[in-house]
Amino acid sequence: MSSAPTVQQTFIPLSVPEIRGNEWKYVKECLDTGWVSSVGAYVDRFEQDMARTVGSKYAVSVVNGTNALHIAMVVAGVKPGDEVVCSDITFIASANAIRYTGAIPTLIDCEPEYWQLDVHLLRKFLTEECERTNGVLTNRNTGRRVAAIMPVHILGHSVDLDPVLELANEFGLPVIEDAAEGLGTRYKGRRVGSSDSFAACISFNGNKILTTGGGGALVTNNQDVAARAKYLTTQAKCDPIEYIHDEVGYNYRMPNLLAAMGCAQLEQLDDYLAIKKKIASKYHESLGDVPGITVMPHAQWCDPSYWLYTVLVDESTYGEDCRSLMRRLGGQNIQSRPLWEPMHMSKVHGDGYYYGGTVSERLYKTALSIPCSVGLTVEDQARVIKAIRRD
Ligand SMILES: *Cc1c(COP(=O)(O)O)cnc(C)c1O
Numbered sequence: 001m002s003s004a005p006t007v008q009q010t011f012i013p014l015s016v017p018e019i020r021g022n023e024w025k026y027v028k029e030c031l032d033t034g035w036v037s038s039v040g041a042y043v044d045r046f047e048q049d050m051a052r053t054v055g056s057k058y059a060v061s062v063v064n065g066t067n068a069l070h071i072a073m074v075v076a077g078v079k080p081g082d083e084v085v086c087s088d089i090t091f092i093a094s095a096n097a098i099r100y101t102g103a104i105p106t107l108i109d110c111e112p113e114y115w116q117l118d119v120h121l122l123r124k125f126l127t128e129e130c131e132r133t134n135g136v137l138t139n140r141n142t143g144r145r146v147a148a149i150m151p152v153h154i155l156g157h158s159v160d161l162d163p164v165l166e167l168a169n170e171f172g173l174p175v176i177e178d179a180a181e182g183l184g185t186r187y188k189g190r191r192v193g194s195s196d197s198f199a200a201c202i203s204f205n206g207n208k209i210l211t212t213g214g215g216g217a218l219v220t221n222n223q224d225v226a227a228r229a230k231y232l233t234t235q236a237k238c239d240p241i242e243y244i245h246d247e248v249g250y251n252y253r254m255p256n257l258l259a260a261m262g263c264a265q266l267e268q269l270d271d272y273l274a275i276k277k278k279i280a281s282k283y284h285e286s287l288g289d290v291p292g293i294t295v296m297p298h299a300q301w302c303d304p305s306y307w308l309y310t311v312l313v314d315e316s317t318y319g320e321d322c323r324s325l326m327r328r329l330g331g332q333n334i335q336s337r338p339l340w341e342p343m344h345m346s347k348v349h350g351d352g353y354y355y356g357g358t359v360s361e362r363l364y365k366t367a368l369s370i371p372c373s374v375g376l377t378v379e380d381q382a383r384v385i386k387a388i389r390r391d
Pocket of ligand 1: 064090
């Protein structure tokens with residue numbers, strides 16, 4: 001007895017790198033000349049191109065986005081036993097970076113409309129739960145010093161940043177934006193990373209909108225912050241000839257080889273963003289009327305990059321919950337992924353002070369990111385849409 005052959009449809013990944021520009025050429029040049037390591041012309045060029053692209057005065061390239069966050073906090077003077085206020089919904093790297101300084105994350109819930117840090121809650125936390133004595137802000141509930149605010153721009157949408165910067169100013173706190181997912185996103189017409197926050201940190205991991213294989217950058221308009229970040233990420237070297245170091249530094253430099261790839265990737269950012277936008281508008285148009293599916297929202301002050309296109313699945317209306325939709329898509333060789341576990345529920349960061357309600361938990365239960373690689377074909381997107389529509 002023979003069974004009908006099963007037609008295995010090609011795999012549609014969630015989000016994979018797109019390499020179709022000068023990557024080969026620039027990387028080959030590094031290999032041909034031997035300039036592969038942590039010094040080289042591409043590192044300088046990548047930093048200049050990055051600053052120009054986001055509209056910041058300075059950029060410091062590093063090995064990954066997590067390191068960029070760590071260094072930003074060290075430069076901001078975050079010390080062991082301090083608290084850093086962070087978005088509850090984020091990839092765990094944000095909270096991990098806080099721990100590297102010895103500080104503890106204080107987690108603020110997100111708002112239900114755009115799924116970003118809830119600025120009203122942040123204000124309430126700072127005004128009602130904290131007190132300031134002799135210029136030091138203390139969380140009354142824990143007795144710990146609040147040292148910085150880390151808003152996280154998630155999924156290619158931005159936090160409502162201006163009120164965060166105003167609050168930070170009022171309370172004397174540095175703002176370190178986790179913009180790992182925010183490259184190319186615009187807030188009130190300006191690119192994320194161009195604000196006058198203390199620093200913004202970008203990631204070039206393989207799943208981000210641009211990749212260097214692995215990499216990151218700290219961008220800032222503050223010359224002192226940039227200079228100190230560069231110094232600390234290059235082993236705090238005071239004298240390059242005598243090898244004199246006056247404090248403990250870090251080896252967080254981005255190698256020239258990766259910067260070469262980054263330069264090539266950056267040249268294509270505008271094209272990628274246009275493609276992402278097209279993919280998003282097709283999803284809006286084709287899934288917007290599906291009962292129980294909420295398509296990705298965007299605030300009127302934000303022009304998102306649509307880094308990871310994400311929908312909400314309401315089980316009672318859609319008839320299937322987020323996880324079972326994920327499994328069903330998986331059965332059709334379509335990759336999808338739920339949102340990260342909220343940090344206050346995490347085994348490693350759940351001991352941080354949590355301020356908020358249940359928005360992040362609800363999003364965790366219902367949000368699903370669906371395929372949106374720059375290289376996603378029209379046919380593949382149609383397959384994803386058909387599967388979700390159950391046509
Ligand atoms: C990817 C990511 C990071 C970490 O970046 P790496 O380059 O992977 O270290 C940090 N925060 C958020 C929100 C991210 O998505």
